[in-house]
Amino acid sequence: MAEAAFQPGVMVSRPRPDYALLDSGHGRKLERYGDFQFIRPEPQAMWAPARDDWQAHGEFIPASDDDGGGRWHFHQPVPREGWSLTWEEVTFTAQCTPFRHLAWFPDMDPVWRWIRTQLAGKPPSDEAPQAMNLFGYTGVGTLALSAAGASLVHVDASKKSVRAARDNAELSGMSDRPIRWIIDDAAKFAAREVRRQKRYDAILLDPPKYGRGPDGEIWRLEENLAPLIESCGQLLDQDSRCLFLTVYAVRMSALSLGSLLHEKLGHLRGRIEVGELAVQEEARGLLLPTAIYARWSQGNDSA
CATH class of the missing domain: 2.60.40.1180 (Golgi alpha-mannosidase II)
Known part of the structure; x- marks a missing residue:
């Protein structure tokens, strides 16, 4: 456990x-x-x-x-x-969106690095690590994991976001990478993957507080997160490496996320940790909190 x-x-x-x-x-x-x-x-x-x-x-x-x-x-x-920016091996387009952000989330930098570390701890095999990015948005995280050698499934309900993600893959010279670009409701897709008896080495989830699927499905974090995490728990096994969940803009504690992961993923060996994402201010070094997280891993570098 x-x-x-x-x-x-x-x-x-x-x-x-x-x-x-x-x-x-x-x-x-x-x-x-x-x-x-x-x-x-x-x-x-x-x-x-x-x-x-x-x-x-x-x-x-x-x-x-x-x-x-x-x-x-x-x-x-x-x-x-928009204009081009880079993250390690990834080139992508930043842009001022109507939703106040700029088409990617820079506070996810340590998350992508942590998952890459977890996947690097996978025992050598002929098969690339299998990873899934749910609510994958413009694909910077997907490409960050793909650049580290993983085979990706990128899922987002927005056609526009998936198109931007594919454009970013082209900008990065990664159009030929093993990435499946899926326009779908994340919860429905994960449930279908369970029925298909699929497995993954890593799962990244960055769900919104509220959203709509491609067929008008309603996503409400407080109602729909638990069933989604349950599906994700069935897509992981004792050889899997990690799951990372981030939550923004809600009145919720990281401890509640950790308890949810403990319920749904507690059958797996390893470690469940919780905390906050933050951005360090250049002027004084202050830490500006941005999100809460919960993560499960097999324990390869918990930093």
């Missing part, structure tokens, strides 16, 4: 050439994405910023209601069709 290690940890995304959190405070953050700088709302930045003379190419102005809307206001020209 998996050991439950519920002393929360922190996985930190640090400044890199492609991305940096330059400063934060008073409910906002200043970030650099390649050659461009942006200001976005950040309720958890309750402190004062290091500087008050922020300069940015654009700022996302949130709507006055609680629906999460808003618009971008640009102070300097920004390529509307």
Whole structure:
């Protein structure tokens, strides 16, 4: 049975050439994405910023209601069709989206590295590690794992997102990699994989709080996460390496995620850990929390 290690940890995304959190405070953050700088709302930045003379190419102005809307206001020209960034071997397009983010999530950097470490601990065999990225979005995580030698199944309900992911694979010179691009409801696809008696070495899940599937399916995190994790538990076995679950923008504890994994994956040996994702601010080294996580692994480097 998996050991439950519920002393929360922190996985930190640090400044890199492609991305940096330059400063934060008073409910906002200043970030650099390649050659461009942006200001976005950040309720958890309750402190004062290091500087008050922020300069940015654009700022996302949130709507006055609680629906999460808003618009971008640009102070300097920004390529509307996006611009190229890199993560290790992966080249992809960043872009200002209507949803305030920039078509990828830089705080996932330590997650991708951790999963790659877990897969590197798989005993040598003629078969590449099998990994699945549910809610795979624009595919940066999928390509990060593929570049490390894994065979991937990338699942997202959005045709637009999957098309962007395939475009990023082409930008990265990885169009010929063993990746299945699936447009489907993640929960339904995982349940079908269980019926097909499939197995995976690694599963990455980054579910939204609310969403819709390609056929109008409704996804509500609090209602649908547990059955999905149960399906994932049946897709893993004693030779599998890891599962990583991240959750954003909900009033939920990492401890509850860990307990859910312990219930659904507790039959597997290994270790279940919980914690927070954070981005390190360049100005002062402060850690800005972004998400909570729970992860299961066979124990190859728990850092």
